[in-house]
């Protein structure tokens with residue numbers, strides 16, 4: 427790609443399209459140092475978006491993120507998520523305050539509802555607005571929402587302010603392309619692609635991916651990430667708890683796929699021809 431791809435949020439903020447995930451970080455003391463080093467390395471390479479959640483390692487991934495942010499808060503765009511069972515009016519505010527503490531920061535850049543639960547969306551929204559007015563979050567969004575959920579959200583007071591929807595999207599999981607991604611584009615909701623490497627399953631398993639990678643002197647992971655980065659308007663948040671993995675993933679920004687590569691990948695991983703129910707991990 428000629429320039430590092432960016433994503434424009436509805437409020438005019440521009441963030442680099444390639445960021446980092448943190449699921450499974452903070453689970454083992456033995457891996458802690460490597461995970462912090464990996465996130466710090468990513469920030470230094472310009473992978474500004476760090477995606478975490480109160481759910482991951484029971485707050486452990488937020489703590490790892492907090493360690494990586496020490497002295498570097500201004501280099502990061504921090505995304506975290508409230509669990510559905512906490513997403514009542516008061517529960518959301520309390521969960522956010524706990525997340526801020528674990529992260530060691532004053533403001534979350536993007537706060538997401540992790541998936542839909544039993545609390546009415548209007549309550550969660552009211553809490554998001556309260557948190558925004560108090561300066562504790564800059565903007566809010568959702569995750570694992572399909573079009574019907576987004577329509578319901580949009581109809582609520584303030585519902586049109588939703589900045590992003592984080593969904594399962596990878597070469598091997600293209601169902602969202604049929605209806606959801608066009609809806610996002612029409613309504614200025616940024617797409618965040620989670621599990622962009624299909625949790626590692628895309629690596630070393632597909633001859634066509636390997637073929638494209640070989641032509642470019644790249645790796646399977648880099649091709650899988652570059653393919654998503656060619657889908658403009660999509661934030662991509664691969665997780666690696668290793669500096670070498672982060673460096674490899676960051677280099678995917680420089681990989682320019684040719685029309686023939688994209689066509690070969692389309693043949694091997696066909697786009698959807700009908701609506702699929704939203705896949706979730």
Ligand SMILES: NC(=O)c1ccc[n+]([C@@H]2O[C@H](COP(=O)([O-])OP(=O)(O)OC[C@H]3O[C@@H](n4cnc5c(N)ncnc54)[C@H](OP(=O)(O)O)[C@@H]3O)[C@@H](O)[C@H]2O)c1
Nearest residue numbers: 447448449620621622623624625626647664665666667671
């Ligand atoms: N909103 C949601 O419901 C939801 C659901 C799932 C995930 N997420 C978010 O999305 C992020 C990404 O998804 P994910 O972590 O499930 O899966 P992923 O990013 O698709 O894949 C991560 C796996 O790939 C490995 N990996 C990463 N880079 C690699 C490379 N260059 N070469 C070889 N292996 C590599 C990682 O191992 P190493 O660490 O050893 O490199 C890890 O095992 C999560 O961390 C989380 O922040 C959100």
